[in-house]
Amino acid sequence: MSGSAGLILSSYAAAPALDGWNPEAEAALLHAAARLPGVSGLEIPFYPTGQLHKYDGDWFLEQVRHLPDHLAFVVTTIPDTMSRLDGSADFGLASLTAAGRQAAVARAAAAAGAVRTLNAALGRQAVLAVHLYSAPRPVSHGVPAGSAGTGPLAASLEQLAAVGWDGARPVLEHCDAAKPGQTPVKGFITLEEELEAVTTSGTGTGVAVNWGRSAIEGRNGSAADRHIGECLDSELLAGVVLSGCAPVATRFGEAWDDCHVPPAPVEPASLLTPAAIRSVSAALESTPGGPNSEVYRGLKVSAPRGSSVARRVGLLSDSIDVVRAAGF
Structure with missing residues (x-):
């Protein structure tokens, strides 16, 4: 895959909706982000409400009808996953409890339903991928939490292979990942x-690497x-998301937090x-x-x-300039 390929931009991480609901400001950010040079798609979140927007799913569907027709979408289920974990430590596709695993399978199936709704609104199979997660956390802030394993995760993926993903x-x-002596995010x-x-699942499920989350795990910039x-090597790489982190507190968040720090020199402390x-x-x-030639490339940047x-x-624009100049 060449460095001229377009970026899947996670503009929602920098959106005004994280501060509160202002439809005019939200629309301005969404439409401007979608038209930035080099952007071929957007990563959008699946929320606990079952919608693809934090405040108004119908509003969002109306907005995307007016975005450029070439855009692809990647749906991330991380907001829903983290919200469910707050209510149940056993929630997750890798859960060792039947209830926790089936609850997560049901939520992933609901995300597939949101994919079908978005595709129907646009009249095309616009969603490229849906990001799923291997919750629960074996340890949460030093305290034992839910139990997770590869067998249950494989079983969940097998179940989800039968779901109608409508091209995603x-x-x-x-x-x-949780590491001894280190507080995870x-x-x-x-x-x-x-x-x-x-x-093990044999389902063709892909795996994506988020640069910042790997760096947080390894406490260095080489982990990714x-x-x-x-x-x-496994021929499973589906996507790489450039999301920065920093070993010190910045205007974007605390040290080693998953706060989507922009690349350096946009944020000088960024790794x-x-x-x-x-x-x-x-x-x-x-x-x-x-077999890895169709890897999609993402960029996730937040804003103070x-x-x-x-x-x-x-x-967003300055960050795109940095990553494009570096051949990504």
């Missing part, structure tokens, strides 16, 4: 366990390279430097035309609370 591919997005199972579960390499991005780009270029729409769009 189920993809496990790796999050920081997401704290799900390891990448190696996820790859094992996907392989290792994870990308493992996924390439997601041009050199780190070039390393990712080189890895993706290493298998031209091979209270930012104007212009500032939010500027952060």
Whole structure:
């Protein structure tokens, strides 16, 4: 896959809706983000309400009808997953409890329903992938939580293979795994366990690497390279999402938090430097035309609370410039 491929932009992470509901500001950000140079699609969240917008799913469906026709979409179920975990520590596709696992399968099936609704609204199979997660957390902030395993995860993926995804591919997005002596942010199972579960399931489920979440797990900027390499070797890599993090507090969040810090030099403290991005780009270029040639490339950037729409769009635009210049 060449570096000229378009970006799937997670503009929702920088959207005004994270501060409150302002339809005019939200629409301005959405339409501006969708038209930024180099953007070929948007990552959009699936919420506990069953909608694809935090405040108004019908409003969102009306807005996307007026976005450029070439856009693809990736749906992330992370907001729904984290909300469900707050209510039940056993919730998750990898849960060792039947109730926790079946609840997660049901929510993933609901996300597939949202995919069908979006595709119907646009009159095409616009959704490229749906990001799923290997919850529950084995440990939450040092305290034992739900129990997770590769067998249940494989079983869940097998069940979900029978769901009507309407052209979208189920993809496990790796999050920081729980590690001894380290407080996790997401704290799900390891990448190696996820790859094992996907392989065992035989379902064709993909795996995506989120650069920042891998860096949070490894406490360094090289962890994502290792994870990308493992996924390439397994021929399961579906996508790579560039989302930064920092070892110190920034205007975007606390140290080692999953707060989608923009790349350096947009945020100077970010570990997601041009050199780190070039390393990712080189890895993706290493298998031209091979089984990993259709890997999609994402960018997830947040904005400080209270930012104007212009500032939010500027952060997205500046970040795109950095990653494109680094060949991503």
